[in-house]
Amino acid sequence: MLLRRADGLLMEAAGEHDPRERFRSAYLAALRGAGAVLAATGADAAPRARSRNAWVMLQRAAPEFVMWADYFSSHSETRAALEAGLPREIGHTQADEFYSRVGAFLHDVEDLIAPEARLRGPAEPELRIGPRVIGE
Numbered sequence: 001m002l003l004r005r006a007d008g009l010l011m012e013a014a015g016e017h018d019p020r021e022r023f024r025s026a027y028l029a030a031l032r033g034a035g036a037v038l039a040a041t042g043a044d045a046a047p048r049a050r051s052r053n054a055w056v057m058l059q060r061a062a063p064e065f066v067m068w069a070d071y072f073s074s075h076s077e078t079r080a081a082l083e084a085g086l087p088r089e090i091g092h093t094q095a096d097e098f099y100s101r102v103g104a105f106l107h108d109v110e111d112l113i114a115p116e117a118r119l120r121g122p123a124e125p126e127l128r129i130g131p132r133v134i135g136e
Helices: 002-014 019-041 054-061 063-073 076-083 092-113 115-119
Strands: none
Touching (some): 054 063
């Protein structure tokens, strides 16, 4: 569910003409992706963690995502400023690059959560050969 929301936010970001809004929507997609990892690893069910920062929690819950957590954490201040309505200069190139990185991050999240979904898309039918279903 969180990963689906993340994908929706990323699609929303793709349609944004204002680079600040594209950046902001893509950042929110990344947060939903982090939430999906935390839910998949059970870190969201742990008693109140010391930190409520999604990127800190992601580093602890899934060490393979440390690089991503560092990357998105370095953009947290920009996102907070945009949410507060403070002026931040974000060009189309910067927003496009950030959008692309969020897409790559969400692919990594999908690989962690549901690697079998990548091998067989949801619209593809299962092939039956004898009693066994291919893709099981």
